[in-house]
Each structure stands twice: as structure tokens, then as C-alpha cells.
Amino acid sequence: MKIPFFSLDYIKDMCRASLAPTIISIILLPVLYIYFGIDNVLIAPYMALMYIRMKGYVDVDKSHIKPFFLHLFIGIIASIAGLTVLNALIINLIGGIVLTYLLTDEYNPSSYFPYLMAFVFLQLFPTTFDKIPLRLLAITFSYLVLYIVLKITMPKFVTSKIVVLIKDGFLNVSDQFKTLSKGEEIDFNKSKYELFEICRDMNRVIYLSEKSKFYAFVILFQHLNNITNDVLQRKYLLNDNKEYFKNLSDLFIDINENFSKNEYDEIIFSINKFLIEEKFSYEDLNNYFVFLLEYAIEIFQYFKDKSKKSLKETSKDFFIDFKKINHYRVSLNSFKLRFAIRMGILLSLSFTFIRAVHLEKSYWIPMTIFLLLMPFYEESKKKAAQRFKGTIMGIILCSVLFFIFKSTVSHIIIIGVSTFLMYSYADFTLLTTYITCYAIGISTLGETSGDYKVIFLRLLYTTISILIVLFANRFILRNKNYYEMENMIFRLIDINRQMVKELKNILDGEYNPIKVRELVYLSYLISGKMQIHNDPTCNEEELRILKAFIFNNNKLTTLLGHESVLLSITNEEKIDRRFILKNISKIEKILNQMEEVFKSGAKYKDYYSEGRLETVLLKNTYVNIQMSNCLIKSEDSLNALKRLNKSIKRNL
Known part of the structure; x- marks a missing residue:
């Protein structure tokens, strides 16, 4: 693990990334602890995480209302879930499934995280029914601090x-x-x-x-x-x-x-x-x-x-109609639904268990399960290993710190420093190290003894949680990155089919520019998602092959969009209708072969040669030449897919 500690640019970037969320945590932790009680101190870390999510918004003023009311709603149901064992069973099962499904974005699979973190963390320190209004007030105050920091650190428009x-x-x-x-x-x-x-x-x-x-x-x-x-x-x-x-x-x-x-x-x-x-x-x-x-x-x-x-x-x-773009049928083939059901089951069972047995610090079990339970199996497996290693490192660090510093003030300082550091590193092992210090510091806040017992429980519960997550991700509605990448490739092929269909519609006098724009837009989104689901163990050559396919396919999609514009603005006498339709037919056959290649692996019928396709232009006009370019690029995409198909690791 190479960390450039002595790089000035690295230190600057680290401070820049950590400063604002650290300020939010430092402001919120003592205020929540003193005025709203220890039951609400865990609002601070997920509000800091919300800052990281919201700082990318183009206009903060128009993007804060929905998250605020969502946090209030989550605050209510999480508080009710913590009242009884039965509530924990039912609300975590139903709420976990519904919230995870609705808040997980198809093109941003981690979008659920800050909201589900609120749902989980607010149950770790349960409150009483009569104190729910106080918790909502604490959430409101915390969100106000978040909004003010966003307004200060994110000047409108200029730095977006x-x-x-x-x-x-x-x-x-x-x-x-x-x-x-x-x-x-x-x-x-x-x-x-x-x-x-x-x-x-x-x-x-x-x-x-x-x-x-x-x-x-x-x-x-x-x-x-x-x-x-x-x-x-x-x-x-x-x-x-x-x-x-x-x-x-x-x-x-x-x-x-x-x-x-x-x-x-x-x-x-x-x-x-x-x-x-x-x-x-x-x-x-x-x-x-x-x-x-x-x-x-x-x-x-x-x-x-x-x-x-x-x-x-x-x-x-x-x-662009985002609701139409993000349409996803409710099906067990949807990674969102499979992940949501898995999340709901594990949250329900883990919270029900800790409410029933009342083991000391057992709330770390649902917390760790939530943090490690990812939409896809490979991600959870990798994070589980990093989590265990980071926990060991954090425990060693805590043992030294808590041997020297035992007061409440020193714990708050340790929490503050840990907060700064855990927002500084992208490496999950180091992040877990500082999260461990943060969590143990929070857990022993106000205590003068028992630090080493807490450290032992942290290690024990982390180990148990890792085993549970690995089992669940493998045997409960498993999602794998390869399955999702395969779905994305088929969707890209389908987008190009729809683009070709739009070309036919233009020849028939029907042009829908909005549909064409939405298809190109969707192609870029899916391409970005493909890189998310690429095998994290792939080498540079395999990554280059994936990027080559993405680039060639997007080029084909944009060329088809380009041709649709040209057909719509070109005089009919310059358009060779027979030539255009002939090339459209060839492109459709190539798209069919692309689908066959990926379905059947390396065994496929070769409809076309590996070289450039030869075409004869009856009218040497710009619109006809571009149609020929679409045909050439479709073969480039086919060849790129053949290479990708051979390089992908099919760890089924």
C-alpha cells in the first residue's frame, strides 16, 4: 500500500477533502451530546456523509428540501423500529427493502448509502417514544448546519x-x-x-x-x-x-x-x-x-x-425525462430488488437479535453488516477483507491511544482527529482504521473504564458480521458484477437497434429528436456503469479492451444520432433511400451478431470479414458517406465486443 505521505499536493488534497465534513462533525458532536443526548450523537457522521453526497449538486438551494424531509421520515420510522423487538423485526424488513430499492439508483448503485446509514445509525442508540420530537429537532438542527456549510463551501454555479x-x-x-x-x-x-x-x-x-x-x-x-x-x-x-x-x-x-x-x-x-x-x-x-x-x-x-x-x-x-431514463421493471432480475431483499432480511434479523438478547455493544453487528453489505458479491468480498484488516489496525491504534488518554475530552479529540482522517483516504483499509477509532471513541464517550473490553467486543462483532455478510452475499439472491455487465452490453445493443429504427422513421417522415437524445444520453450512462462493474482484478490490457469497446460503441451510437440529424435537414434529392436502407439492414445484422457473440461466447457464425466493409455510394453526398461510416463503426464495435468477450473473467 503506497501512500504518498510526503507529497505536498497529496496533503493539500487530503485537507481539502476532509475539512468541510470534519467541521460538520466537530460542530454537531458536542452540541448533539450536550443538548440532545447521547441517543442522537450518531446523527453527526451520516450528516457529514450527506455533505459529501450533496457537494456535487449544481444548485444547493434547489436540492436540499427533498433530502431534509426524507431524513425526518427516516428519523421517525427508525425511532419506532427501536422501541420493541416486534417493531425491529417488521420495520427493518419492510423499511429496509423499500428504502433500499427506492434509494438505489441504477446508474449510481451507492446512492442509497447516506439514507440507509441514517436508518441504521438512528437505531443503534434507540430512543423512547416521547423523545422522538427531540430527535427530529436534532435532525433539523444538524441539517441546518449541513446546509450552511454547503452554502459557504459551494459558491453557486462557478465551482460546480x-x-x-x-x-x-x-x-x-x-x-x-x-x-x-x-x-x-x-x-x-x-x-x-x-x-x-x-x-x-x-x-x-x-x-x-x-x-x-x-x-x-x-x-x-x-x-x-x-x-x-x-x-x-x-x-x-x-x-x-x-x-x-x-x-x-x-x-x-x-x-x-x-x-x-x-x-x-x-x-x-x-x-x-x-x-x-x-x-x-x-x-x-x-x-x-x-x-x-x-x-x-x-x-x-x-x-x-x-x-x-x-x-x-x-x-x-x-x-431529459429522468424518470423515463431510470425506469427499471420490478423483477428479481433487477439487481436493485435482489439487493433490497437481502438488505431487509439481514437488517431485520440482526436488529431483532440485538433487541432480544441485549448483549453489550451488540449494535455493532447490524452496523457492520450494513457497512459491508454491497449490491454486488465481489464488492462485499473485497470490503470484508479490508474491513477485517482495518479493524485490526484500528484496534492496535486505539489500544495505544486509550492507554494514554482516558478522559471524555480526550475521547472527543480522538473522535475529531479520526473524523478528519477517515474523510481523507480513499483506501478502505485505512478508512476502516480511523472508523474503528471513531466508533470506539463514540462508544466509550463518558466512560472512564472498560476501553479494552470494548476493543475485544469490536473485534468479535466485526468477525461475526463479516461471516454473515459473506454468507448472505453468496447464498441470498446473489448479484455478480459479470451478470450486470452482461445486462449492460445487451442494453447497449438494444439502444443501437432503437437508433437504427429512428433512422427508418425519419425516412418515413417521422423525426423524434427527443427520443434520439435520450438514447444517446442513456448510452453514456450505461457505459459509465459498465466500468463500475468491471472485474476489479483485471489487468491494464483487459481494462484497455473494455474501454475500447465502450468508446467504439458510443461512437457508433453518436454517429447514428449524427446521421438522424443529417437525414432530417438534408434535401430529399441528396438522400439515396435505397442505399440508406441497404446499410441499415447490414447494421441490423451486425447488431444481431453482436448479441449472438456475447450469448454464445467465442462460438459464433461469422457473417462478415474482419476487415473494413466495402460499400458503393450511388450518390457521393455527405449524408450517404456518414451512413457508410455508421456501417464501418458497427463492425468496429462488433470486433471490439469479440475481443471483450474473450478477455472477460466469467467467475460464475
């Missing part, structure tokens, strides 16, 4: 992740056009992949923050990434359009600078000026450039106008 990504996108596009202006025939794959990564990260942040209005920038960047490739396919155009590319590069620099200042009028003026003064030498590409720049004007006009009327009128063009 999504705006930083948009600015990175503008700079990437500017650099691409600057390179073209020099007439250099270079490999653009690195720049294109960087912009692809920016778009994918934007998709993720947009989805998590529910700010779909920013998705228009993803669409814009996707098209700009495509158009530079179109230019490179016609290298004879480079010399004739050097000045055009130079001015276009400067335009995106200006857009980036003015976007930082929210100077939307300046941006719109600059784009209009460029459209008046500049023209690309190749007519079809010029029309495409004009289309994209006019689309950019629409985006900035939208951001300029803050009136409710304008928002309502333009929402259909810039917003």
Missing part, C-alpha cells in the same frame, strides 16, 4: 463540476480546430477520446444533479467531435480552410471566457458575427457547421433568458 466540464469541452474543441488550422495531418484519437470522456462525465453529473438543461452541451460536443473527423476524412480541405479553422478556434476560446462570466449576449454576438463573416469551402460541411453554431446560439439564448415563461417554452428542447 458540470461547469468545469463544459469549459474543458470548449477548450478541447478549440484545440482540435487550432490543430486543423495548421494543416497538420495528425492522429486525433487522443483529443477525441478526451472529449468523449468529458461528455461521459457530464452525463453522469447531469444525471446525479438532475440538471438536464446542461445536456444540450453534451449534444453540441458530440457533434463537434464528429465534424472534426469528417474534415480529416477529406484532408484536401485542410489547406483551403486554415483561416476558417483558426477563427473557429478563437471563437471557442471567446465562448469559454464569456461563459465563465455568464456573458451570454457576448457569446451570441460572437457566434452570429462568425456566421456572417466565415464560410467553409465544402457546402455540406458548411451547412453542418451552421447548424451546430445556430444550435449553440439556442443554448446560450436559453441560459440568458431566466423567465418562467421561457423556461416552460424551451424545456422540450433541453430537458
